[in-house]
Amino acid sequence: MKEKIIDIRDIKRHFQVGEELVQALRGVSFSVEEGEFLTIMGMSGSGKSTLLNLLGCLDTPTEGEYYLDGKPVANMTKNERAIYRNRKIGFVFQSYNLLPKTTAIQNVELPLMYNHNYSAAQRKEKSKQALISVGLEDRMMHKSQQMSGGQQQRVAIARALVNDPVMILADEATGNLDSRTSYEILTLFQELHKEGRTIIFVTHNPEIAEFSSRTIVLKDGRILEDKVNPNVKDARTVLESLPKEND
Amino acid sequence: MNLNNLISIALRALVNNKMRGFLTMLGIIIGVSSVIIMLAIGEGSKNTIANEISNMGSNMIMVQRNYNREGVSKGATSMESMKIKDYEDIARDAKYISGASPYVTASGQLIFGSNNHPIRVEGVNEDYLEIRKHEIQDGSNFREGDIKNSAKVCIIGKTVVEKLFKNDEDPIGKIIRYNNIPFQVIGVLKSKGSSTFGQDFDDVMIAPYTTVQKRIAAINYLHAIFASSISEEYSEKAIAEITEIMTLNHNIPEGKEADFIVESQKQILEQINTVINLITTLLGSIAGISLLVGGIGIMNIMYVSVTERTKEIGLRMSVGARGRDILAQFLVEAIIISLTGGLIGVLFGSGVSFIIRLASGWAVTVSPFSVILSFLFCTFTGVFFGWYPAKKAANLDPIEAIRYE
Numbered sequence A: 001m002k003e004k005i006i007d008i009r010d011i012k013r014h015f016q017v018g019e020e021l022v023q024a025l026r027g028v029s030f031s032v033e034e035g036e037f038l039t040i041m042g043m044s045g046s047g048k049s050t051l052l053n054l055l056g057c058l059d060t061p062t063e064g065e066y067y068l069d070g071k072p073v074a075n076m077t078k079n080e081r082a083i084y085r086n087r088k089i090g091f092v093f094q095s096y097n098l099l100p101k102t103t104a105i106q107n108v109e110l111p112l113m114y115n116h117n118y119s120a121a122q123r124k125e126k127s128k129q130a131l132i133s134v135g136l137e138d139r140m141m142h143k144s145q146q147m148s149g150g151q152q153q154r155v156a157i158a159r160a161l162v163n164d165p166v167m168i169l170a171d172e173a174t175g176n177l178d179s180r181t182s183y184e185i186l187t188l189f190q191e192l193h194k195e196g197r198t199i200i201f202v203t204h205n206p207e208i209a210e211f212s213s214r215t216i217v218l219k220d221g222r223i224l225e226d227k228v229n230p231n232v233k234d235a236r237t238v239l240e241s242l243p244k245e246n247d
Numbered sequence B: 001m002n003l004n005n006l007i008s009i010a011l012r013a014l015v016n017n018k019m020r021g022f023l024t025m026l027g028i029i030i031g032v033s034s035v036i037i038m039l040a041i042g043e044g045s046k047n048t049i050a051n052e053i054s055n056m057g058s059n060m061i062m063v064q065r066n067y068n069r070e071g072v073s074k075g076a077t078s079m080e081s082m083k084i085k086d087y088e089d090i091a092r093d094a095k096y097i098s099g100a101s102p103y104v105t106a107s108g109q110l111i112f113g114s115n116n117h118p119i120r121v122e123g124v125n126e127d128y129l130e131i132r133k134h135e136i137q138d139g140s141n142f143r144e145g146d147i148k149n150s151a152k153v154c155i156i157g158k159t160v161v162e163k164l165f166k167n168d169e170d171p172i173g174k175i176i177r178y179n180n181i182p183f184q185v186i187g188v189l190k191s192k193g194s195s196t197f198g199q200d201f202d203d204v205m206i207a208p209y210t211t212v213q214k215r216i217a218a219i220n221y222l223h224a225i226f227a228s229s230i231s232e233e234y235s236e237k238a239i240a241e242i243t244e245i246m247t248l249n250h251n252i253p254e255g256k257e258a259d260f261i262v263e264s265q266k267q268i269l270e271q272i273n274t275v276i277n278l279i280t281t282l283l284g285s286i287a288g289i290s291l292l293v294g295g296i297g298i299m300n301i302m303y304v305s306v307t308e309r310t311k312e313i314g315l316r317m318s319v320g321a322r323g324r325d326i327l328a329q330f331l332v333e334a335i336i337i338s339l340t341g342g343l344i345g346v347l348f349g350s351g352v353s354f355i356i357r358l359a360s361g362w363a364v365t366v367s368p369f370s371v372i373l374s375f376l377f378c379t380f381t382g383v384f385f386g387w388y389p390a391k392k393a394a395n396l397d398p399i400e401a402i403r404y405e
Helices: A048-055 A078-088 A104-113 A120-133 A149-161 A179-194 A235-241 B003-016 B018-055 B084-093 B144-148 B158-164 B209-217 B232-250 B265-308 B310-318 B323-360 B368-394 B398-402
Strands: A004-017 A020-033 A037-041 A063-068 A089-092 A167-171 A199-203 A214-219 A222-228 B060-065 B097-112 B115-124 B136-139 B153-156 B175-178 B181-189 B205-208 B224-229 B260-264
Touching: A004 A048, A020 A048, A020 A063, A020 A222, A037 A048, A037 A179, A048 A167, A048 A199, A078 A089, A078 B323, A089 A149, A104 A120, A104 A149, A104 B003, A120 A149, A149 A167, A149 A179, A167 A179, A179 A199, A179 A235, B003 B018, B003 B323, B018 B265, B018 B323, B018 B368, B060 B232, B060 B265, B084 B097, B084 B224, B084 B232, B097 B158, B097 B209, B097 B232, B115 B158, B115 B209, B144 B209, B153 B158, B153 B175, B158 B181, B205 B209, B224 B232, B232 B260, B260 B265, B265 B310, B265 B323, B265 B368, B310 B323, B310 B368, B310 B398, B323 B368
Parallel strands: A037 A199, A037 A214, A089 A167, A167 A199, B115 B205, B153 B181
Antiparallel strands: A004 A020, A004 A063, A214 A222, B060 B224, B060 B260, B097 B115, B097 B175, B097 B224, B136 B181, B153 B205, B175 B181
């Protein structure tokens, strides 16, 4: 049996909004094994964002246990979680969130800047490798605003890969892209998945679930459905079947 | 996080956003340099005027006619009471003076060949040059006989030489005409330059007072008496002596205001100093206000630039920066910007002060106090208001920060 990357046990998260107690998560349990491509789906208000924050060690649960790569996260301090994020998780955001006016390579180097185990030379080498693996070897010195949305998202993915995380956490990573570019990015995620990386993709778009190996659907803070996808669609095939752009 | 990484993170952020850094720096540059310039001008005008006055002779005592006796201007005709006897008594009886000179003046036109020059002639005796700190460059001072005989001789300043002798002739021994009266030039004065207020100290013509009284003005009274105390510390005593002699000569009853004023250069200096201190205070308050405005400017731009970077802070935190890493980065950035801006401000302020000095001829002086004050204040404001919003941002929830629009 493969190693468990994520092990969540009966997680609850409550928020006090004024007088009202909002129960965003009402007891969620699941585990993710190494090498899974999991989509977490749900309508807005389903608790999806709250779950994402918990998974990303950006927030701690009100109740329940969360083990990330074998370590309990729920009781970590803010600073411990920051370091753990730095070493274990790669984030990809909907709006790319690259540093403005900064070159691709410097953007990718960012997580390693906060990890003193890397020397400047190692940092540079790792970042180059990450950019090559997302197909941007000829765009390393381009600044963020000089690149298209798809290229910026590739830089963001390279940034998520550079620290060799145990999982990549993507938040609506194709939400800002046109459909063609979305399939390109999905192809990239599928390739990373084939290399054995664990990917968790949070989205409200059911189409994306068809490209992942497993889907969890949230509703009202509970898991509505947790199913393995028997026929994973190949994003590259879809991409090639799209009509060529007239340019 | 180690220091190397911290500094390279901060430097990258600065280098990639040069315009933002420059604008932030500008607030500090303007704050620092305006304070330095303001105070330099204030200090400079003070020094300039003080220098000029001591150049005129700091031991000098003037006995002048009191034009505004009992609050009413008496006009020139009633002001003929100062006589040659007053001078003689002062010269004979005052113990604390080293020299005294009568003073009469008249206006007219100087002519030499085809050149002419309007000038006010000063009629004095041979002590006058010493009293006014004039020095002879060529030729000589008056001889005693010149005064006694109302000799038609004169001593002239550099400006007069330039106006009349345009062919580089030697003026000594030449005959020049003043209101059609021929005067022989017996001396030329060493140049003293001009004052802050544009008064030319070299535009002078000096002749024996007897000559001016009889041959030019046709009067028998004096316009003033000049004297010099033995040294500066005796000037009070010399003034008292002179006042006593004059009061006696003019029969001024006790408690009545006299028809003359005895003033020393030192007293005038004190009066002017009062005015200058006022100006310095004024400039100081302007500087204080510009410091305040500069500080508020720095505060705003720092605050806005950090707020604008909330998203960036969120991103940095999500990829593993701790709150203290963010804080350290912004602190280093603020320190670099504030120190660089402060240094540029000091250089710029000193440079502009220097240019003002060259252009105006004032002794504009950059005081170390103004440099230290403005530099510390602006740097501190810059660092504080770079740090404070960053601290707030560092406490934000990363997800909240990253979604900040």
